[in-house]
Amino acid sequence: MHRLLTHFSSVMLGLLFAAPAFAEVRVLTSIKPLQLIAAAVQDGVGKPGVLLPPGASPHHFTLRPSDIRNVREADLLYWIGPDLETFLPRVLEGRRAMTLAVQDISGLHLRRFGEEHRHDEEPADEHEEEHTDVHDEGTEAGEHDELHRPGALDAHLWLDPDNARKIASRMASDLSSIDPANAARYQANLAAFDQRLAAMDEKIEDRLKPLAGKPFFVFHEAFDYFEEAFGLRHAGVFAVSADVQPGARKVADMRKRLELAGASCVFSEPPIPPRLAQTLSEGLPVRLAELDPLGYDVKVDALGYERLLEALGSNLAGCLERL
Template sequence: MLLIPLLNGCAGKTESNKLQVVASIEPLAWFTERIGGDRVSVSVMVPSGGNPHTYEPTPKQMAQVSHAALFVKAGSGVEFELDWMQRLIDLNKSMAVCNASEGVALLPMGETEQDAAVEPADQHQHGHLDPHFWLSPKNARLIAKNVERSLVAIDPDGKAYYAANRTAVDQELQQLDEQIRKQLAGLQNRSFLVFHPAWGYFAHDYGLTQIAAEEEGKTLTPRQMERVIEEARREGIKAVFVSPEFSTAQANAIAQDIGGATVTVDPLARDYLQNLHQAAAAFARGMQ
Protein backbone atom coordinates (compact mmCIF):
# COMPACT_ATOMS: atom_id res chain seq x y z
CA MET A 1 0.00 0.00 0.00
CA LEU A 2 1.42 3.38 -1.05
CA LEU A 3 1.31 5.87 1.77
CA ILE A 4 3.01 9.25 1.37
CA PRO A 5 2.90 11.94 4.09
CA LEU A 6 1.09 15.19 3.35
CA LEU A 7 3.12 18.10 2.10
CA ASN A 8 3.53 21.10 4.36
CA GLY A 9 0.81 23.70 4.25
CA CYS A 10 -2.68 23.11 2.89
CA ALA A 11 -2.05 20.15 0.60
CA GLY A 12 -4.89 17.68 0.81
CA LYS A 13 -7.12 19.98 2.87
CA THR A 14 -10.46 21.57 1.97
CA GLU A 15 -11.41 25.13 2.86
CA SER A 16 -13.06 23.75 6.01
CA ASN A 17 -9.66 22.23 6.95
CA LYS A 18 -10.87 18.69 6.36
CA LEU A 19 -8.77 16.06 4.64
CA GLN A 20 -9.85 15.71 1.03
CA VAL A 21 -10.35 12.04 0.15
CA VAL A 22 -11.41 10.53 -3.17
CA ALA A 23 -12.92 7.03 -3.43
CA SER A 24 -13.22 5.13 -6.68
CA ILE A 25 -16.75 3.80 -5.99
CA GLU A 26 -19.67 4.73 -3.74
CA PRO A 27 -19.40 1.88 -1.18
CA LEU A 28 -15.79 2.81 -0.44
CA ALA A 29 -16.88 6.42 0.09
CA TRP A 30 -19.35 5.20 2.73
CA PHE A 31 -16.58 3.45 4.69
CA THR A 32 -14.34 6.50 4.42
CA GLU A 33 -17.07 8.85 5.63
CA ARG A 34 -18.03 6.60 8.53
CA ILE A 35 -14.45 6.19 9.73
CA GLY A 36 -13.16 9.64 8.79
CA GLY A 37 -16.19 11.42 10.22
CA ASP A 38 -15.91 15.19 10.45
CA ARG A 39 -12.16 15.10 9.76
CA VAL A 40 -12.65 14.21 6.06
CA SER A 41 -14.45 15.42 2.97
CA VAL A 42 -15.11 12.57 0.53
CA SER A 43 -15.84 12.61 -3.20
CA VAL A 44 -16.41 9.69 -5.58
CA MET A 45 -15.06 8.89 -9.02
CA VAL A 46 -17.78 6.52 -10.33
CA PRO A 47 -21.07 8.13 -9.23
CA SER A 48 -24.36 6.43 -8.46
CA GLY A 49 -25.67 4.82 -11.65
CA GLY A 50 -22.24 5.01 -13.29
CA ASN A 51 -20.74 1.92 -14.87
CA PRO A 52 -17.23 1.18 -13.52
CA HIS A 53 -16.53 -0.86 -16.67
CA THR A 54 -16.74 2.22 -18.89
CA TYR A 55 -16.73 5.36 -16.71
CA GLU A 56 -14.35 8.23 -17.46
CA PRO A 57 -13.74 10.99 -14.87
CA THR A 58 -14.84 14.56 -15.50
CA PRO A 59 -12.46 17.55 -15.42
CA LYS A 60 -13.95 18.50 -12.02
CA GLN A 61 -13.15 15.04 -10.66
CA MET A 62 -9.60 15.22 -11.98
CA ALA A 63 -9.22 18.56 -10.17
CA GLN A 64 -10.44 16.93 -6.95
CA VAL A 65 -7.83 14.20 -7.32
CA SER A 66 -5.10 16.78 -7.91
CA HIS A 67 -5.77 18.24 -4.43
CA ALA A 68 -6.58 15.03 -2.55
CA ALA A 69 -4.66 13.74 0.46
CA LEU A 70 -5.87 10.15 0.00
CA PHE A 71 -7.36 7.98 -2.72
CA VAL A 72 -9.29 4.89 -1.62
CA LYS A 73 -9.26 2.27 -4.38
CA ALA A 74 -10.86 -1.16 -4.51
CA GLY A 75 -7.61 -2.72 -5.74
CA SER A 76 -9.42 -5.85 -6.91
CA GLY A 77 -9.51 -5.40 -10.66
CA VAL A 78 -12.34 -2.88 -11.08
CA GLU A 79 -11.98 -1.77 -14.70
CA PHE A 80 -12.14 1.95 -13.91
CA GLU A 81 -9.07 1.57 -11.71
CA LEU A 82 -7.21 -0.58 -14.23
CA ASP A 83 -7.75 2.14 -16.84
CA TRP A 84 -7.24 5.24 -14.71
CA MET A 85 -5.38 4.55 -11.45
CA GLN A 86 -1.85 5.18 -12.70
CA ARG A 87 -2.93 8.41 -14.40
CA LEU A 88 -4.57 9.59 -11.18
CA ILE A 89 -1.43 8.83 -9.18
CA ASP A 90 0.71 10.64 -11.75
CA LEU A 91 -1.60 13.65 -11.43
CA ASN A 92 -0.96 13.94 -7.68
CA LYS A 93 2.26 12.25 -6.60
CA SER A 94 1.85 13.46 -2.99
CA MET A 95 -1.50 11.62 -2.67
CA ALA A 96 -1.55 8.53 -0.48
CA VAL A 97 -3.38 5.46 -1.82
CA CYS A 98 -5.41 3.03 0.29
CA ASN A 99 -5.89 -0.43 -1.20
CA ALA A 100 -9.26 -1.37 0.30
CA SER A 101 -8.88 -5.04 -0.67
CA GLU A 102 -5.56 -5.54 1.12
CA GLY A 103 -5.77 -8.83 3.04
CA VAL A 104 -8.93 -9.97 1.24
CA ALA A 105 -9.01 -13.44 -0.34
CA LEU A 106 -10.33 -12.85 -3.85
CA LEU A 107 -12.52 -15.45 -5.53
CA PRO A 108 -12.28 -16.59 -9.14
CA MET A 109 -15.01 -14.98 -11.25
CA GLY A 110 -18.14 -17.12 -11.05
CA GLU A 111 -16.87 -19.20 -8.12
CA THR A 112 -19.15 -19.33 -5.07
CA GLU A 113 -18.44 -22.70 -3.51
CA GLN A 114 -17.27 -22.73 0.09
CA ASP A 115 -14.07 -24.59 -0.80
CA ALA A 116 -13.17 -22.22 -3.65
CA ALA A 117 -9.52 -21.51 -4.26
CA VAL A 118 -8.69 -17.98 -3.19
CA GLU A 119 -5.77 -15.65 -3.60
CA PRO A 120 -4.63 -12.70 -1.48
CA ALA A 121 -5.61 -9.41 -3.08
CA ASP A 122 -2.01 -8.27 -3.44
CA GLN A 123 -0.90 -11.44 -5.25
CA HIS A 124 -3.55 -12.00 -7.90
CA GLN A 125 -3.56 -11.21 -11.59
CA HIS A 126 -6.48 -9.11 -12.79
CA GLY A 127 -8.98 -10.42 -15.30
CA HIS A 128 -9.86 -13.83 -13.81
CA LEU A 129 -10.93 -12.88 -10.29
CA ASP A 130 -14.17 -11.32 -9.09
CA PRO A 131 -13.58 -7.65 -8.18
CA HIS A 132 -16.82 -7.21 -6.16
CA PHE A 133 -15.28 -8.22 -2.81
CA TRP A 134 -17.03 -5.46 -0.83
CA LEU A 135 -20.39 -7.27 -1.07
CA SER A 136 -19.26 -9.63 1.70
CA PRO A 137 -19.77 -8.19 5.20
CA LYS A 138 -16.71 -10.17 6.31
CA ASN A 139 -14.61 -8.46 3.68
CA ALA A 140 -16.19 -5.15 4.63
CA ARG A 141 -14.59 -5.45 8.06
CA LEU A 142 -11.20 -5.60 6.33
CA ILE A 143 -12.09 -2.57 4.23
CA ALA A 144 -12.77 -0.63 7.42
CA LYS A 145 -9.39 -1.62 8.87
CA ASN A 146 -7.58 -0.62 5.68
CA VAL A 147 -9.30 2.76 5.57
CA GLU A 148 -8.56 3.39 9.25
CA ARG A 149 -4.88 2.53 8.81
CA SER A 150 -4.56 4.80 5.79
CA LEU A 151 -6.24 7.75 7.51
CA VAL A 152 -4.03 7.39 10.57
CA ALA A 153 -0.92 7.34 8.35
CA ILE A 154 -1.71 10.78 6.90
CA ASP A 155 -3.43 12.22 9.99
CA PRO A 156 -1.83 10.78 13.16
CA ASP A 157 -3.63 13.32 15.37
CA GLY A 158 -6.92 11.60 14.51
CA LYS A 159 -5.78 8.10 15.50
CA ALA A 160 -8.08 7.65 18.50
CA TYR A 161 -11.02 9.19 16.64
CA TYR A 162 -10.59 6.92 13.63
CA ALA A 163 -10.16 3.86 15.86
CA ALA A 164 -13.40 4.58 17.71
CA ASN A 165 -15.30 5.08 14.47
CA ARG A 166 -13.89 1.89 12.97
CA THR A 167 -14.85 -0.09 16.07
CA ALA A 168 -18.43 1.17 15.79
CA VAL A 169 -18.57 0.25 12.09
CA ASP A 170 -17.11 -3.18 12.82
CA GLN A 171 -19.85 -3.92 15.35
CA GLU A 172 -22.51 -2.89 12.84
CA LEU A 173 -20.97 -5.14 10.18
CA GLN A 174 -20.93 -8.11 12.54
CA GLN A 175 -24.60 -7.52 13.33
CA LEU A 176 -25.36 -7.22 9.61
CA ASP A 177 -23.64 -10.54 8.93
CA GLU A 178 -25.59 -12.30 11.69
CA GLN A 179 -28.92 -10.86 10.51
CA ILE A 180 -28.36 -11.86 6.88
CA ARG A 181 -27.24 -15.34 7.92
CA LYS A 182 -30.48 -15.85 9.86
CA GLN A 183 -32.55 -14.36 7.06
CA LEU A 184 -31.18 -16.78 4.45
CA ALA A 185 -30.73 -19.87 6.65
CA GLY A 186 -34.15 -21.43 6.05
CA LEU A 187 -34.24 -21.20 2.26
CA GLN A 188 -34.56 -24.53 0.49
CA ASN A 189 -33.69 -23.13 -2.93
CA ARG A 190 -30.09 -21.89 -2.61
CA SER A 191 -29.56 -20.70 -6.20
CA PHE A 192 -30.28 -17.28 -7.66
CA LEU A 193 -29.94 -15.84 -11.16
CA VAL A 194 -28.16 -12.53 -11.73
CA PHE A 195 -27.68 -10.87 -15.07
CA HIS A 196 -24.27 -9.42 -14.11
CA PRO A 197 -22.13 -11.59 -11.79
CA ALA A 198 -21.58 -9.12 -8.95
CA TRP A 199 -22.78 -11.18 -5.99
CA GLY A 200 -20.30 -14.06 -5.83
CA TYR A 201 -18.80 -13.02 -2.48
CA PHE A 202 -22.27 -12.62 -0.97
CA ALA A 203 -23.18 -16.10 -2.24
CA HIS A 204 -19.91 -17.54 -0.92
CA ASP A 205 -20.53 -16.12 2.56
CA TYR A 206 -24.04 -17.50 2.89
CA GLY A 207 -23.88 -20.87 1.14
CA LEU A 208 -25.71 -19.75 -2.00
CA THR A 209 -25.04 -20.40 -5.68
CA GLN A 210 -24.91 -17.44 -8.04
CA ILE A 211 -25.92 -18.24 -11.62
CA ALA A 212 -24.73 -15.45 -13.91
CA ALA A 213 -26.29 -14.74 -17.31
CA GLU A 214 -23.39 -12.69 -18.67
CA GLU A 215 -19.80 -11.69 -17.96
CA GLU A 216 -17.91 -8.42 -18.48
CA GLY A 217 -21.07 -6.53 -19.46
CA LYS A 218 -21.36 -8.26 -22.84
CA THR A 219 -24.64 -8.72 -24.69
CA LEU A 220 -25.83 -12.32 -24.70
CA THR A 221 -26.10 -14.23 -27.97
CA PRO A 222 -29.40 -16.03 -28.72
CA ARG A 223 -27.73 -19.34 -27.84
CA GLN A 224 -26.50 -17.97 -24.50
CA MET A 225 -29.97 -16.62 -23.76
CA GLU A 226 -31.44 -20.04 -24.43
CA ARG A 227 -28.94 -21.74 -22.09
CA VAL A 228 -29.69 -19.27 -19.29
CA ILE A 229 -33.43 -19.77 -19.66
CA GLU A 230 -33.05 -23.55 -19.62
CA GLU A 231 -30.93 -23.44 -16.47
CA ALA A 232 -33.35 -21.09 -14.73
CA ARG A 233 -36.26 -23.41 -15.51
CA ARG A 234 -34.27 -26.42 -14.32
CA GLU A 235 -33.52 -24.68 -11.01
CA GLY A 236 -37.07 -23.41 -10.57
CA ILE A 237 -35.89 -19.80 -10.64
CA LYS A 238 -38.46 -17.05 -11.10
CA ALA A 239 -36.43 -13.89 -10.39
CA VAL A 240 -33.66 -12.32 -12.46
CA PHE A 241 -31.57 -9.95 -10.35
CA VAL A 242 -30.27 -6.92 -12.23
CA SER A 243 -27.85 -4.08 -11.50
CA PRO A 244 -29.08 -0.52 -12.18
CA GLU A 245 -25.96 0.45 -14.15
CA PHE A 246 -26.68 -2.14 -16.88
CA SER A 247 -29.43 -2.37 -19.50
CA THR A 248 -32.28 -4.64 -18.38
CA ALA A 249 -33.63 -5.47 -21.85
CA GLN A 250 -32.22 -9.00 -22.01
CA ALA A 251 -32.89 -9.65 -18.33
CA ASN A 252 -36.53 -8.68 -18.89
CA ALA A 253 -36.71 -11.08 -21.82
CA ILE A 254 -35.32 -13.91 -19.70
CA ALA A 255 -37.76 -13.13 -16.88
CA GLN A 256 -40.68 -13.14 -19.30
CA ASP A 257 -39.66 -16.53 -20.72
CA ILE A 258 -39.42 -18.15 -17.27
CA GLY A 259 -42.67 -16.58 -16.07
CA GLY A 260 -40.88 -14.43 -13.50
CA ALA A 261 -39.74 -10.84 -12.98
CA THR A 262 -36.60 -8.74 -12.75
CA VAL A 263 -35.52 -7.49 -9.33
CA THR A 264 -32.99 -4.67 -8.89
CA VAL A 265 -30.11 -5.15 -6.44
CA ASP A 266 -27.38 -2.51 -6.48
CA PRO A 267 -23.76 -3.62 -5.95
CA LEU A 268 -22.61 0.02 -5.92
CA ALA A 269 -25.06 1.78 -3.59
CA ARG A 270 -23.44 4.22 -1.18
CA ASP A 271 -25.23 3.32 2.08
CA TYR A 272 -23.55 -0.04 2.66
CA LEU A 273 -25.60 -1.29 5.62
CA GLN A 274 -28.98 -0.32 4.21
CA ASN A 275 -28.10 -1.69 0.79
CA LEU A 276 -26.99 -5.10 2.06
CA HIS A 277 -30.12 -5.37 4.21
CA GLN A 278 -32.28 -4.58 1.18
CA ALA A 279 -30.35 -6.94 -1.11
CA ALA A 280 -30.58 -9.83 1.39
CA ALA A 281 -34.34 -9.29 1.67
CA ALA A 282 -34.65 -9.25 -2.12
CA PHE A 283 -32.65 -12.47 -2.50
CA ALA A 284 -34.69 -14.15 0.24
CA ARG A 285 -37.96 -13.27 -1.50
CA GLY A 286 -36.63 -14.20 -4.92
CA MET A 287 -35.45 -17.65 -3.84
CA GLN A 288 -38.63 -18.70 -2.03
Protein backbone atom coordinates (compact mmCIF):
# COMPACT_ATOMS: atom_id res chain seq x y z
CA MET A 1 0.00 0.00 0.00
CA HIS A 2 2.81 2.41 0.90
CA ARG A 3 4.47 1.75 -2.47
CA LEU A 4 1.19 2.35 -4.26
CA LEU A 5 0.65 5.67 -2.49
CA THR A 6 4.22 6.72 -3.16
CA HIS A 7 3.84 5.89 -6.87
CA PHE A 8 0.50 7.73 -7.02
CA SER A 9 2.03 10.80 -5.34
CA SER A 10 4.93 10.76 -7.79
CA VAL A 11 2.58 10.60 -10.77
CA MET A 12 0.44 13.46 -9.47
CA LEU A 13 3.52 15.55 -8.71
CA GLY A 14 4.79 14.94 -12.22
CA LEU A 15 1.49 16.00 -13.72
CA LEU A 16 1.42 19.10 -11.56
CA PHE A 17 4.80 20.28 -12.77
CA ALA A 18 4.11 19.25 -16.35
CA ALA A 19 0.81 21.15 -16.57
CA PRO A 20 2.29 24.57 -17.45
CA ALA A 21 4.02 23.07 -20.48
CA PHE A 22 0.62 22.14 -21.91
CA ALA A 23 -1.14 25.40 -21.04
CA GLU A 24 -2.44 27.16 -24.13
CA VAL A 25 -0.55 30.33 -25.02
CA ARG A 26 -2.97 33.26 -24.76
CA VAL A 27 -2.68 35.23 -27.98
CA LEU A 28 -4.65 38.47 -28.27
CA THR A 29 -4.96 40.58 -31.42
CA SER A 30 -6.37 44.06 -31.83
CA ILE A 31 -8.35 43.49 -35.03
CA LYS A 32 -9.87 40.50 -36.77
CA PRO A 33 -7.45 40.31 -39.74
CA LEU A 34 -4.57 39.76 -37.29
CA GLN A 35 -6.71 37.21 -35.48
CA LEU A 36 -7.20 35.35 -38.77
CA ILE A 37 -3.45 35.23 -39.42
CA ALA A 38 -2.79 34.07 -35.85
CA ALA A 39 -5.49 31.39 -36.21
CA ALA A 40 -3.62 29.94 -39.19
CA VAL A 41 -0.38 29.76 -37.17
CA GLN A 42 -2.06 28.36 -34.04
CA ASP A 43 -4.22 25.84 -35.89
CA GLY A 44 -4.58 22.69 -33.80
CA VAL A 45 -2.86 24.26 -30.79
CA GLY A 46 -4.87 27.27 -29.64
CA LYS A 47 -7.39 29.95 -30.57
CA PRO A 48 -6.38 33.63 -30.64
CA GLY A 49 -8.63 36.31 -29.19
CA VAL A 50 -9.52 39.72 -30.58
CA LEU A 51 -10.33 43.09 -29.01
CA LEU A 52 -12.54 44.80 -31.59
CA PRO A 53 -16.09 43.43 -31.77
CA PRO A 54 -17.90 43.20 -35.13
CA GLY A 55 -18.86 46.61 -36.48
CA ALA A 56 -16.40 48.58 -34.33
CA SER A 57 -13.96 51.01 -35.91
CA PRO A 58 -10.29 50.71 -34.89
CA HIS A 59 -10.09 54.50 -35.23
CA HIS A 60 -12.70 55.28 -32.56
CA PHE A 61 -13.01 52.22 -30.33
CA THR A 62 -13.21 52.54 -26.53
CA LEU A 63 -11.91 49.67 -24.40
CA ARG A 64 -14.21 48.09 -21.84
CA PRO A 65 -12.94 46.88 -18.42
CA SER A 66 -13.03 43.29 -19.71
CA ASP A 67 -10.90 44.33 -22.70
CA ILE A 68 -8.31 45.93 -20.43
CA ARG A 69 -8.18 42.75 -18.36
CA ASN A 70 -7.64 40.68 -21.51
CA VAL A 71 -4.83 43.00 -22.59
CA ARG A 72 -3.09 42.54 -19.25
CA GLU A 73 -3.49 38.75 -19.18
CA ALA A 74 -2.45 37.91 -22.76
CA ASP A 75 0.91 36.15 -23.24
CA LEU A 76 1.31 37.63 -26.73
CA LEU A 77 -0.42 40.74 -28.03
CA TYR A 78 -0.34 41.88 -31.65
CA TRP A 79 -1.65 45.18 -32.97
CA ILE A 80 -1.01 47.20 -36.12
CA GLY A 81 0.33 50.35 -34.46
CA PRO A 82 -0.66 53.81 -33.21
CA ASP A 83 -1.71 54.99 -36.67
CA LEU A 84 -4.66 52.58 -36.58
CA GLU A 85 -5.57 51.57 -33.01
CA THR A 86 -5.45 55.00 -31.40
CA PHE A 87 -7.18 53.55 -28.33
CA LEU A 88 -4.36 51.15 -27.38
CA PRO A 89 -1.06 52.93 -26.59
CA ARG A 90 -2.01 54.15 -23.09
CA VAL A 91 -3.32 50.72 -22.07
CA LEU A 92 -0.20 48.97 -23.33
CA GLU A 93 2.07 51.02 -21.07
CA GLY A 94 1.40 48.68 -18.14
CA ARG A 95 1.96 45.42 -20.04
CA ARG A 96 4.97 43.26 -19.18
CA ALA A 97 4.38 40.36 -21.56
CA MET A 98 5.43 40.36 -25.22
CA THR A 99 3.68 43.03 -27.29
CA LEU A 100 4.30 43.77 -30.96
CA ALA A 101 3.09 46.51 -33.28
CA VAL A 102 3.31 44.54 -36.51
CA GLN A 103 4.05 47.68 -38.52
CA ASP A 104 7.51 47.48 -36.91
CA ILE A 105 8.30 44.03 -38.35
CA SER A 106 11.44 44.23 -40.48
CA GLY A 107 10.88 43.96 -44.22
CA LEU A 108 7.18 44.84 -44.19
CA HIS A 109 5.94 46.82 -47.18
CA LEU A 110 4.51 50.07 -45.79
CA ARG A 111 2.62 52.63 -47.84
CA ARG A 112 1.89 56.24 -47.03
CA PHE A 113 -1.26 58.05 -48.04
CA GLY A 114 -0.80 60.03 -51.22
CA GLU A 115 1.74 57.60 -52.70
CA GLU A 116 1.23 56.35 -56.24
CA HIS A 117 1.08 52.60 -56.71
CA ARG A 118 4.43 51.15 -57.67
CA HIS A 119 2.98 49.49 -60.76
CA ASP A 120 1.59 52.80 -62.10
CA GLU A 121 3.65 54.23 -64.93
CA GLU A 122 1.59 57.26 -65.90
CA PRO A 123 2.82 60.77 -65.01
CA ALA A 124 1.58 62.12 -61.70
CA ASP A 125 -0.33 65.00 -63.30
CA GLU A 126 -2.45 62.54 -65.30
CA HIS A 127 -3.36 60.73 -62.10
CA GLU A 128 -4.42 63.95 -60.43
CA GLU A 129 -7.06 64.43 -63.13
CA GLU A 130 -8.35 60.87 -62.84
CA HIS A 131 -8.10 60.25 -59.11
CA THR A 132 -10.45 62.33 -57.02
CA ASP A 133 -11.14 62.26 -53.31
CA VAL A 134 -14.21 63.93 -51.83
CA HIS A 135 -13.96 64.55 -48.10
CA ASP A 136 -16.64 65.14 -45.50
CA GLU A 137 -16.72 68.28 -43.40
CA GLY A 138 -18.06 66.79 -40.16
CA THR A 139 -16.06 66.44 -36.94
CA GLU A 140 -15.77 62.64 -36.98
CA ALA A 141 -14.89 62.60 -40.65
CA GLY A 142 -12.38 65.39 -40.08
CA GLU A 143 -10.61 63.26 -37.49
CA HIS A 144 -10.72 60.35 -39.93
CA ASP A 145 -9.17 62.53 -42.66
CA GLU A 146 -6.38 63.50 -40.27
CA LEU A 147 -5.49 59.82 -39.87
CA HIS A 148 -5.46 59.54 -43.69
CA ARG A 149 -3.62 62.79 -44.42
CA PRO A 150 -0.98 62.73 -47.20
CA GLY A 151 2.27 61.31 -45.85
CA ALA A 152 0.64 59.50 -42.92
CA LEU A 153 1.19 55.76 -42.66
CA ASP A 154 -1.47 53.68 -44.38
CA ALA A 155 -2.06 51.16 -41.61
CA HIS A 156 -4.24 48.76 -43.64
CA LEU A 157 -1.09 46.71 -44.25
CA TRP A 158 -2.73 43.30 -43.70
CA LEU A 159 -4.34 43.51 -47.16
CA ASP A 160 -0.95 42.85 -48.78
CA PRO A 161 -0.48 39.05 -48.78
CA ASP A 162 3.30 39.43 -48.61
CA ASN A 163 2.89 41.41 -45.40
CA ALA A 164 0.61 38.68 -44.05
CA ARG A 165 3.35 36.13 -44.71
CA LYS A 166 5.86 38.17 -42.71
CA ILE A 167 3.40 38.70 -39.86
CA ALA A 168 2.64 34.97 -39.73
CA SER A 169 6.36 34.18 -39.73
CA ARG A 170 6.93 36.46 -36.75
CA MET A 171 3.96 34.97 -34.90
CA ALA A 172 5.28 31.44 -35.49
CA SER A 173 8.69 32.47 -34.17
CA ASP A 174 7.21 34.11 -31.05
CA LEU A 175 4.94 31.15 -30.32
CA SER A 176 7.78 28.66 -30.82
CA SER A 177 9.88 30.61 -28.33
CA ILE A 178 7.17 30.67 -25.67
CA ASP A 179 5.80 27.19 -26.41
CA PRO A 180 8.73 25.06 -27.70
CA ALA A 181 6.75 21.85 -27.22
CA ASN A 182 4.56 22.89 -30.17
CA ALA A 183 7.26 24.61 -32.24
CA ALA A 184 7.15 21.97 -34.98
CA ARG A 185 3.38 22.42 -35.33
CA TYR A 186 3.66 26.21 -35.57
CA GLN A 187 6.32 25.94 -38.28
CA ALA A 188 4.27 23.35 -40.20
CA ASN A 189 1.23 25.63 -40.00
CA LEU A 190 3.34 28.52 -41.29
CA ALA A 191 4.54 26.47 -44.26
CA ALA A 192 0.96 25.44 -45.08
CA PHE A 193 -0.17 29.08 -44.80
CA ASP A 194 2.55 30.16 -47.26
CA GLN A 195 1.52 27.50 -49.75
CA ARG A 196 -2.15 28.44 -49.55
CA LEU A 197 -1.37 32.13 -50.02
CA ALA A 198 0.68 31.38 -53.14
CA ALA A 199 -2.27 29.55 -54.67
CA MET A 200 -4.66 32.30 -53.58
CA ASP A 201 -2.43 35.03 -55.06
CA GLU A 202 -2.47 33.35 -58.45
CA LYS A 203 -6.22 32.79 -58.37
CA ILE A 204 -7.07 36.40 -57.46
CA GLU A 205 -4.54 37.86 -59.91
CA ASP A 206 -5.86 35.78 -62.80
CA ARG A 207 -9.36 37.11 -62.22
CA LEU A 208 -8.51 40.77 -61.54
CA LYS A 209 -5.75 41.37 -64.09
CA PRO A 210 -8.12 41.72 -67.08
CA LEU A 211 -10.15 44.30 -65.11
CA ALA A 212 -7.35 46.82 -64.54
CA GLY A 213 -8.42 50.29 -65.62
CA LYS A 214 -12.14 49.84 -65.06
CA PRO A 215 -13.35 52.68 -62.77
CA PHE A 216 -14.47 52.05 -59.23
CA PHE A 217 -14.97 54.20 -56.15
CA VAL A 218 -14.64 53.42 -52.44
CA PHE A 219 -15.90 55.12 -49.28
CA HIS A 220 -12.70 54.65 -47.31
CA GLU A 221 -9.06 54.67 -48.41
CA ALA A 222 -8.43 51.22 -46.99
CA PHE A 223 -7.68 49.11 -50.05
CA ASP A 224 -4.47 50.53 -51.54
CA TYR A 225 -2.35 47.58 -50.37
CA PHE A 226 -4.73 45.09 -51.97
CA GLU A 227 -5.04 47.15 -55.14
CA GLU A 228 -1.27 47.45 -55.47
CA ALA A 229 -0.77 43.73 -54.91
CA PHE A 230 -3.22 42.81 -57.67
CA GLY A 231 -2.80 45.61 -60.22
CA LEU A 232 -5.87 47.77 -59.60
CA ARG A 233 -6.40 51.41 -58.68
CA HIS A 234 -9.57 53.11 -57.52
CA ALA A 235 -10.81 56.14 -59.44
CA GLY A 236 -11.74 58.06 -56.31
CA VAL A 237 -12.47 58.02 -52.59
CA PHE A 238 -15.63 59.34 -50.98
CA ALA A 239 -14.24 59.87 -47.47
CA VAL A 240 -17.40 59.27 -45.46
CA SER A 241 -17.64 58.59 -41.74
CA ALA A 242 -20.12 55.99 -40.55
CA ASP A 243 -21.16 58.41 -37.80
CA VAL A 244 -21.76 61.55 -39.88
CA GLN A 245 -24.43 61.90 -42.57
CA PRO A 246 -22.91 63.85 -45.50
CA GLY A 247 -24.56 67.14 -46.37
CA ALA A 248 -26.32 68.03 -49.60
CA ARG A 249 -23.23 69.76 -51.03
CA LYS A 250 -21.06 66.74 -50.49
CA VAL A 251 -23.63 64.39 -52.00
CA ALA A 252 -23.87 66.66 -55.05
CA ASP A 253 -20.07 66.64 -55.42
CA MET A 254 -20.00 62.85 -55.25
CA ARG A 255 -22.78 62.49 -57.81
CA LYS A 256 -20.97 64.84 -60.18
CA ARG A 257 -17.85 62.69 -59.91
CA LEU A 258 -19.88 59.58 -60.74
CA GLU A 259 -21.54 61.30 -63.70
CA LEU A 260 -18.12 62.13 -65.14
CA ALA A 261 -16.89 58.57 -64.64
CA GLY A 262 -19.75 56.96 -66.55
CA ALA A 263 -20.19 53.22 -66.08
CA SER A 264 -18.46 52.36 -62.81
CA CYS A 265 -18.70 50.47 -59.53
CA VAL A 266 -19.22 52.01 -56.10
CA PHE A 267 -18.19 49.91 -53.12
CA SER A 268 -19.66 50.67 -49.72
CA GLU A 269 -18.04 49.35 -46.57
CA PRO A 270 -19.65 48.17 -43.35
CA PRO A 271 -20.80 49.79 -41.15
CA ILE A 272 -21.53 52.63 -43.61
CA PRO A 273 -25.19 52.13 -44.65
CA PRO A 274 -25.54 51.06 -48.32
CA ARG A 275 -28.47 53.46 -48.70
CA LEU A 276 -25.97 56.32 -49.22
CA ALA A 277 -24.48 54.51 -52.20
CA GLN A 278 -28.00 53.90 -53.49
CA THR A 279 -28.80 57.62 -53.23
CA LEU A 280 -25.59 58.55 -55.02
CA SER A 281 -26.07 56.12 -57.88
CA GLU A 282 -29.78 56.66 -58.56
CA GLY A 283 -30.31 57.21 -62.28
CA LEU A 284 -26.61 56.67 -63.10
CA PRO A 285 -24.89 53.75 -64.88
CA VAL A 286 -23.34 52.68 -61.59
CA ARG A 287 -23.24 49.24 -59.99
CA LEU A 288 -23.15 48.80 -56.21
CA ALA A 289 -21.27 46.24 -54.13
CA GLU A 290 -19.51 45.98 -50.77
CA LEU A 291 -15.90 45.57 -49.67
CA ASP A 292 -15.07 44.62 -46.09
CA PRO A 293 -11.37 45.08 -45.19
CA LEU A 294 -11.87 43.67 -41.68
CA GLY A 295 -13.71 40.48 -42.57
CA TYR A 296 -16.46 40.77 -39.98
CA ASP A 297 -18.39 37.82 -41.42
CA VAL A 298 -15.34 35.61 -42.01
CA LYS A 299 -15.11 32.48 -39.87
CA VAL A 300 -12.08 32.42 -37.56
CA ASP A 301 -10.04 29.36 -38.45
CA ALA A 302 -6.89 28.38 -40.35
CA LEU A 303 -8.42 29.42 -43.69
CA GLY A 304 -9.92 32.71 -42.52
CA TYR A 305 -7.29 35.07 -43.90
CA GLU A 306 -7.54 33.57 -47.38
CA ARG A 307 -11.33 33.92 -47.22
CA LEU A 308 -10.95 37.60 -46.35
CA LEU A 309 -8.81 38.35 -49.42
CA GLU A 310 -10.78 36.03 -51.69
CA ALA A 311 -13.98 37.87 -50.73
CA LEU A 312 -12.40 41.21 -51.64
CA GLY A 313 -11.19 39.86 -54.97
CA SER A 314 -14.51 38.18 -55.74
CA ASN A 315 -16.59 41.26 -54.88
CA LEU A 316 -14.36 43.55 -56.92
CA ALA A 317 -14.37 41.23 -59.91
CA GLY A 318 -18.07 40.46 -59.64
CA CYS A 319 -18.93 44.13 -60.08
CA LEU A 320 -16.22 45.20 -62.54
CA GLU A 321 -16.86 42.26 -64.86
CA ARG A 322 -20.41 43.53 -65.43
CA LEU A 323 -19.39 47.01 -66.58
